[in-house]
Amino acid sequence: MDQRxxxxxxxxxxxxxxxxxxxxxxxxRLLLKRTLYEQFVGGETPRELRQCVRKxxxxxxxxxxxxxxxxxxxxERRAEEVYQGNCRRILDAIELSSDTCPSPMIQLKLSGLLPxxxxxxxxxxxxxxxxxxxxxxxxxxxxxxxxxxxVSAFQESLDCAERDTLGxxxxxxxxxxxxxxxxxxxxxxxxxxxxxxxxLSALCLGAAAAFNSEVPxxxxxxxxxxxxxxxxxxxxxxxxSEGVNVCFGAKLVxxxxxxxxxxxxxxxxLPDPICDDYNATSTNYDKxxxxxxxxxxxxxxxxAATHNEESxxxxxxxxxxxxxxxxxxxxxQLYGMCDQVSYPLANVRQSLRRGF
Numbered sequence: 001m002d003q004r005x006x007x008x009x010x011x012x013x014x015x016x017x018x019x020x021x022x023x024x025x026x027x028x029r030l031l032l033k034r035t036l037y038e039q040f041v042g043g044e045t046p047r048e049l050r051q052c053v054r055k056x057x058x059x060x061x062x063x064x065x066x067x068x069x070x071x072x073x074x075x076e077r078r079a080e081e082v083y084q085g086n087c088r089r090i091l092d093a094i095e096l097s098s099d100t101c102p103s104p105m106i107q108l109k110l111s112g113l114l115p116x117x118x119x120x121x122x123x124x125x126x127x128x129x130x131x132x133x134x135x136x137x138x139x140x141x142x143x144x145x146x147x148x149x150x151v152s153a154f155q156e157s158l159d160c161a162e163r164d165t166l167g168x169x170x171x172x173x174x175x176x177x178x179x180x181x182x183x184x185x186x187x188x189x190x191x192x193x194x195x196x197x198x199x200l201s202a203l204c205l206g207a208a209a210a211f212n213s214e215v216p217x218x219x220x221x222x223x224x225x226x227x228x229x230x231x232x233x234x235x236x237x238x239x240x241s242e243g244v245n246v247c248f249g250a251k252l253v254x255x256x257x258x259x260x261x262x263x264x265x266x267x268x269x270l271p272d273p274i275c276d277d278y279n280a281t282s283t284n285y286d287k288x289x290x291x292x293x294x295x296x297x298x299x300x301x302x303x304a305a306t307h308n309e310e311s312x313x314x315x316x317x318x319x320x321x322x323x324x325x326x327x328x329x330x331x332x333q334l335y336g337m338c339d340q341v342s343y344p345l346a347n348v349r350q351s352l353r354r355g356f
Contacts (some may be wrong), residue, residue: 016028019031062102062353063101063105064188064354065106066190067107067109067112069086069089069111069112083112083113095179097185104186105188105303108188113173119196120196122166123198123201126202134239138209141209141244143170144170144174144210177207180218181211181217188221189221191220191223193264195264201232205236205240208220208246212247216299219249219302220236221253223257224288233250233292247298248295250292250301250302252292252304253305253306255274261273262274285308285311286311289315293329301328303329306331312345
């Protein structure tokens with residue numbers, strides 16, 4: 001975050017505090033509702049959200065609802081009832097999007113379905129050896145297919161309470177993926193901070209192994225501001241397409257945890273995982289997008305989630321040059337942002353998703 005962004009953030013925070021002090025919470029809520037909230041948020045109730053989605057659909061765009069509950073290590077104050085409540089919210093989002101939008105997507109954060117510390121443990125087991133990745137993915141998929149209470153691969157590595165918690169989380173993810181497949185909704189699992197991402201990948205790829213046999217229902221997210229993004233996406237594509245012979249789906253983003261990643265790297269004396277600057281991130285993004293375009297087809301779909309016009313032009317040009325079917329490649333922008341890009345894309349019938 002540069003100094004201008006920090007300054008604007010501080011000014012806006014002080015403005016909100018002043019409005020709340022002078023006019024109270026009701027006044028603050030009214031101000032936000034009529035300004036920033038209506039610009040960037042699709043709705044406060046299911047009815048408002050449906051109206052917004054229908055408006056966007058009428059402009060030729062499709063919806064990509066986000067249920068963005070998350071937590072990090074040290075923030076775990078949640079009980080099983082909270083995780084189960086988060087699961088119900090995601091299931092409701094699937095129902096809402098399937099009722100109001102053709103071929104919808106939903107985005108979710110797996111740290112809203114189980115403790116972050118357990119995600120770290122799963123990630124450690126997933127990366128323990130050369131063959132542990134495939135073994136872990138197959139074990140998670142096997143639990144989903146057989147509807148077992150616990151993941152067999154972790155019997156000796158986790159204690160009883162951890163196995164029980166993980167089993168419940170895998171069941172929640174299975175319920176979400178089953179509902180999504182039934183409703184023809186794609187499930188995009190968000191990446192988070194790097195110390196959680198290995199565990200997220202293990203669960204996401206396990207779900208993909210269980211549900212992506214015919215079409216890519218479950219997609220993972222790849223953060224191109226990370227230096228290792230290109231290697232990660234190639235390894236995970238190989239694991240799914242060759243290791244377990246299922247379809248692959250990817251959401252390609254630049255990334256949103258730069259400050260936390262660099263602070264953590266500095267505090268723990270780790271190498272900085274982030275690309276050196278924005279140009280390096282853009283080069284990485286375009287390189288990975290170009291690779292995915294060589295793979296795009298019935299068994300490999302991806303969404304270029306970006307507001308960067310140069311990256312969008314590159315993808316469109318490659319699609320036209322190589323005659324890549326538009327049903328395999330989508331574009332995504334956040335609701336309330338980048339209208340000057342989103343509407344022209346929709347007008348030329350590109351597959352355009354608006355994130356709510």
